[in-house]
Amino acid sequence: MGSAEGVASSHPLDRWADGIRAGNDDAFAAVYHDTVGDLTSFAFGLLGSRGAAEDVVQDSFIELVRSSRGIRGEGRSIRVWLFRCVRFRSLDELRRRKLHAIPTDALPEIPHLDHQLDEIDSGLEEALNKLSDRHRTLLILHHVAGLSGQEVAEVMRSSRGAVYAAIARAERRLRQLMEETE
Amino acid sequence: MRDLEKLDRYRVEVGPERRTEDLQAITAALSQRRQAPRPRRHAIRWTAAAVALLIPTAALAAENTVPGDLLYPVKTAFEPIRMVFDRATAASNRVDELEKVSDQVDDRTFDSRLHEARREVDRIDDETLRRRLDLLETERLDTPPRAVIESPPDSVPSDRPDPGTLTTNPPTTEPVRDIPTETIVPGDRVED
Numbered sequence: 001m002g003s004a005e006g007v008a009s010s011h012p013l014d015r016w017a018d019g020i021r022a023g024n025d026d027a028f029a030a031v032y033h034d035t036v037g038d039l040t041s042f043a044f045g046l047l048g049s050r051g052a053a054e055d056v057v058q059d060s061f062i063e064l065v066r067s068s069r070g071i072r073g074e075g076r077s078i079r080v081w082l083f084r085c086v087r088f089r090s091l092d093e094l095r096r097r098k099l100h101a102i103p104t105d106a107l108p109e110i111p112h113l114d115h116q117l118d119e120i121d122s123g124l125e126e127a128l129n130k131l132s133d134r135h136r137t138l139l140i141l142h143h144v145a146g147l148s149g150q151e152v153a154e155v156m157r158s159s160r161g162a163v164y165a166a167i168a169r170a171e172r173r174l175r176q177l178m179e180e181t182e
Numbered sequence: 183m184r185d186l187e188k189l190d191r192y193r194v195e196v197g198p199e200r201r202t203e204d205l206q207a208i209t210a211a212l213s214q215r216r217q218a219p220r221p222r223r224h225a226i227r228w229t230a231a232a233v234a235l236l237i238p239t240a241a242l243a244a245e246n247t248v249p250g251d252l253l254y255p256v257k258t259a260f261e262p263i264r265m266v267f268d269r270a271t272a273a274s275n276r277v278d279e280l281e282k283v284s285d286q287v288d289d290r291t292f293d294s295r296l297h298e299a300r301r302e303v304d305r306i307d308d309e310t311l312r313r314r315l316d317l318l319e320t321e322r323l324d325t326p327p328r329a330v331i332e333s334p335p336d337s338v339p340s341d342r343p344d345p346g347t348l349t350t351n352p353p354t355t356e357p358v359r360d361i362p363t364e365t366i367v368p369g370d371r372v373e374d
Binding site: 028 | 188189191192194195196200205207208209211215
């Protein structure tokens with residue numbers, strides 16, 4: 001959860017940027033190992049399902065392979081590109097779920113298969129689900145995936161000031177909702 | 183802040199099996215990318231250049247067209263763009279067109295074109311163009327109604343001349359004896 005705040009002139013992924021554009025296997029492997037944990041955590045926070053989160057991340061890397069020739073900038077841009085890709089794919093997945101939702105009372109009771117969710121406070125989960133998509137995304141990017149305010153601003157295509165203000169509002173709202181559910 | 187620390191529980195670590203699976207998928211996608219032909223950038227550039235050249239050429243070629251011409255729709259399609267810079271062009275075009283076609287169209291078409299031209303001229307309030315339209319309208323009123331040749335009938339009576347070869351001579355039931363030589367269409371037979 002390192003939130004290095006400054007807009008550093010060099011990024012650990014900078015050395016791989018050209019390799020990514022050229023389609024180099026080593027470059028992709030290095031970027032994958034460096035970002036997969038943060039990306040999967042972000043997707044898991046949005047989707048609440050580990051399997052779906054891992055699929056979204058894999059799809060995003062495949063998308064990176066197809067689009068990397070056109071990606072400009074250095075390592076930081078590639079990281080931001082991946083987070084944006086995971087964000088949109090997760091939102092698409094959520095939309096798909098809503099479209100094909102089956103009333104829960106029509107389903108038989110089945111044991112929870114995602115053990116990770118058992119560890120998550122049900123109050124927290126419920127409160128997070130009550131947040132708007134944007135607030136939930138901001139909190140998970142900042143507190144779970146560990147992105148700095150500047151990085152969150154780049155992923156959300158917003159100004160840093162606006163992002164900080166929105167994160168503060170989302171935190172207040174989450175606390176309020178958690179108090180209500182307790 | 184302690185409440186927010188609970189968010190840490192959403193933090194997941196990706197196991198080695200999943201990493202291997204993901205890397206295999208990435209490698210497969212990379213080898214597919216290497217085999218796929220690179221987008222033909224030159225072809226794209228040449229096509230873009232050709233289109234960029236074709237559009238102004240078509241616009242230029244359509245400049246002097248009148249309603250009914252093949253490229254006339256191109257002219258009217260470009261007019262809204264040109265009107266942003268020069269509204270007078272549209273009005274002037276309408277008057278020019280009407281002058282060119284006024285003796286070739288029937289009264290109804292003439293009235294419709296005149297109405298359209300007047301609307302454009304009123305927009306820019308141009309007195310010269312207005313006078314040209316007035317003149318056209320006066321000339322039209324002074325001219326006796328034209329006999330507009332409709333499409334030829336299915337069967338032409340054998341004792342009448344072919345409507346397609348009608349000249350300014352009024353149609354007559356009498357056999358035409360003195361036909362000026364310049365109106366004879368090649369292939370016609372002049373009967374005595």
